[in-house]
Amino acid sequence: MTKLKGCGLGLRSDFLLDLKHNNFSPDWWEVTPENWMHMPRVYEKAFEQEVFSKPTVAHGLSLSIGSIDKLNKEFVKKIKEFLDRYNIEFYSEHLSFSSLNNMQTYELLPLPMTKRMVNIISDRVKEVEDIIQRNLILENATYYLIPYANMREVDFINEVLEKSGAKMLLDVNNVFVNSxxxxxKARDFIDQIDKSKIAYMHIAGHYFDEESNLRIDSHGMPICSGVWKLLEYTLKQINAPVMIERDNNIPPLSELEKEYLHMKNIVKEVQNG
Structure with a gap:
């Protein structure tokens, strides 16, 4: 697997066409295949210019790696076509499920944290990798309830990574929200996760919902101080590239650039000791 370096940003149609009028240029992009496989023609040229001019990774939404349904091989083949077309080596997905009885819910639903689920995911990872001809990268997801668990989340993830051979996308915001x-303790999770498996990392914003008394992973808010501090703690242990996810309430590019530069400064400060 090629070494990804530096800091990235999720490429969104909201600001894609503005990039040619702006000097802002992250080290690499992350794109969501489901959002770009059937893009309007108005975006095609600008999209190709960006993804062919710098390293790009893909982060999917619909693989449903933890489903007990049969793997949707036709969908995975379309993902491979997208990855091949744009010369994308990294493909990550959520450690969750989103389909039931072959119906797509378009939600990232929590998995039972059990040995049986470890085995199910491991088998499906191998199926996916046989088709895409790449390593699959799995992301720790947020969850608000757990169907059943006889393992801690960090132990469950470590076992999935060990048995499947998959790499990990460590979402620092998700660790914070779940903690x-x-x-x-979020720092305990960071201490105990298998650091040799980390391919890259996410940070994002979330909000507090007073009615449910829960932190909600929204990707639609500025990144809070707690997540920035946890990122700094994480970078002291894990030398991996990191990027910002912003999917909702996307601000002007100038505001995204400020958060991006703040992230770059944290990375630089940690690296310089």
Whole structure:
């Protein structure tokens, strides 16, 4: 797997056409295949210019790696075509499920944290990798309830990574959100995750919902101080590229650039000791 370097940003149609009028240029992009496989023609030239001019990774939404349904091989083949067309080596997906009885829910639903689920995911990872001819990267997801668990989240993820051979996309915001919602120490999770498996990392914004008394992973808010601090702690242990996810309430590019530069400064400060 090629070494990804520096800091990235999720490429969104909201600002794609503005990039040619702006000097802002992250080290690399992350794109969501489902959002770009059937893009309007108005975006095609600008999209190709960006993804062919710098390293680009893909982060999917619909693979449903934890589903007990049969793998949708036709969908995975379309993902491979997209990856091949744009010369994308990294393909990540959420450690969750989103389909049931072959119906797509378009939600990232929580998995039972059990040995049986470890085995199910491991088998499906191998199926996916046989088709895409790349390593699959799995992201720790947020969850607000757990169907059933006889393992801690960090142990579950470590076992999935070990048995499947998959790499990990470590979402620092998701660790923070889950730690608050489920009363565990985020730094303990970072200490105990298998650092040799980390391919790259995410940070994002979330909000507090007073009615449910939960932190909600929205990707639609500025990144809070707690997540920035956890990122700094994480970078001291894990030398991996990191990027910002912003999917909702996308601000002007100038505001995204400020957050991006703040992230770059944190990375630089940690690297310089």
């Amino acid at each position: 608050v919602n489920h009363s565990f």
